[in-house]
Every structure is written in structure tokens, then in C-alpha cells.
Amino acid sequence: MNNIPIGLADWFINRMEKIQLLNYTEGMEIPSNITEEWDRNIPLEGEDNPTYSAEPEYVEVAPLLKTQWGQGNGYNNYSPEFNCSGEFKKAPTGCVATAVAQVMKYYEFPNSYQWQIMPNRVFNSNSQEANEVSRLMRDIGTYVEMDYSCDESGAKTSKVVGVLKNIFGYASSVSSIDYNHDILASELKNNRPVILSGKHSKKKTGSWIFEKTTYGEGHAWVCDGFKETIYRTVHDYGTPYERIVSTPGGKFFHMNWGWSGIGNEADINNNGWFRYDNFEIREVFGNDGNNLNFQYKKQMIIGIKP
Secondary structure (H helix, E strand, O other), rough: OOOOHHHHHHHHHHHHHHHHHHHHHOOOOOHHHHHHHHHHHHHOOOOOOEEEEEEEEEEEOOOOOOOOOOOOOOOOOOOOOOOOOOOOOOOOOOHHHHHHHHHHHHHHOOOOOOHHOOOOOOOOOOHHHHHHHHHHHHHHHHOOOOOOOOOOOOOHHHHHHHHHHHOOOOOOOEEEEEHHHHHHHHHHEEEEOOEEEEEEEEEEOHHHOOEEEEEEEEEEEEEEEEEEEEEEEEEEEOOOOOEEEEEEEEEEEEEEOOOOOOOOOOOOOEEEEEEEEOOOOOOOOOOOOEEOOOOOOEEEEEEEOO
């Protein structure tokens, strides 16, 4: 008691005197409301913080895109002609152009294109419908400064933000950020498809301070769906301390790879659901012989809306 402040010591002494007075006063009873409060907070014999599993919560945003567009015949009618192999002898549209085109078709904006005649998938490459899709993709390719070639056509996704806002009149909210699955889920819950990009391969050269890391085999595509199971556990059930603890289960995203729905060099539909931290695409191989997995340098373009 020597180190306790005088005011606090007086309070303790006063409390002790009152407790003793209550103990030795005949006929003194504990008020009923106090007794009930103790009864509610003391678990019954054999019970210790009872818990149970509540019904899980399912969250899902079904795939937003209707289109399954690609880069080849029927989509590249207006691409540069390099006498490439294939019916039209033309370069592919490029994954960046195809990804952007599918998002623009989702919004059907701006009104300078005949959106209503564009099919969800091109089957007749010589049709007016195919030409309109191809015109859209060539315009995008021009504005993002697409580097066309027979094997592949490439462009920097960093140019997409400015093109959408300054050329096609999309909202100022369009921006590019590093991959974040929580933000991605939020965009999709607001019915906004997101353009993703990443690299498949990683290579280190040199050593020590001269070590250099390069990334290759890049791709851009559209993420247009989200689903997650949230498991819930009720703790201290039936007590004033009852609380629900939510534990997220697996988080999955729906990817539209921009390969006409049949995969890249594979006769299977690779559009589908992928775990948030694993984009590995079965039966589609990179230069290293492994399944493609655009796991490096992942970025996303968010806030896309007219």
C-alpha cells in the first residue's frame, strides 16, 4: 500500500468498510437485478463458451461478359497483312486489344460502333458482324500503339488507361494498380469487369550487384466474375457476449482469357474459375513446357465505366 496514491488508498479502505458492513448487517439481501446479471454471465455447469457453426454465406458475381472473343480470324479482318499463315494472312489483334474490346462491348460505349450487331462469338469471319468487331479491335490497336507481327501482337497495358479516358470517353476513375484481390472483388461486386495483366516467365542473369531479373510471356485478359464462401462460427452462444466470427473460404475469380473460349492452341475451354492466388491454365503451355500461369508482375485496370 506504500506506493498507492493516497486517493486510491482511501477508495480501497472505503470499499472494504462497506463490504464488511454488508456482511455483518442482518436482513441485507442482494438486489434481484444484480443476481440476474450474475446468472446470465456465469456459464451453467458443464458449459464453457458454447459455440456452433452457422449457415455459411455464399457470395457470387456471375460472369459479366457474354462475349468469347479471340485474336484471329473474324477478329483481325483489319489487322496489317504480313502474308501470315491462316485464312486472312494477317496479324492477330493482340491480347490488349481483345481484352479492351470485350469490356467496351460489355458497356456498349461509345455509340460510334454498331454494338447491336456484334455477336458474342464470331463464327462467320466474312460477315458484317465480324467486320464491326474487327474495326473496334483495330481502332484499339492503333491507339495503344500495337506492335503487330504474325506470331503475336503486343502493346503495353499502361497505355490502356489513357486511351479509355481520353479517346473513348470513359470515366476519370479508370486507373492501373498492382494486383489486389480484395479490390478486384470490390470492382466485380459493383458489376465492373477488370482488365488484368501478368507475366508467365521469370529469368535471372548476372550475379551479385549485376544480377538482373527479366520477365516474359505476358498476357492481358478480363476478369469478370467472383465467388467466395464465408464460414461463420457463433461464439458464447446464448450469453451477453455472443458474437459471430466470419472466416473467408476460398476466393475464386472468373477469367475470360480472350482466346475465343477455346484456349490458346488447345481445344478446350479455358475460360473459367481460378483461385485468387493461382492463375495456372491447364493444358496451355509456356515456352518452359509448364502450364501457363501469369503469376509475375500482375497488374489490373480498375474503375472502368462510361
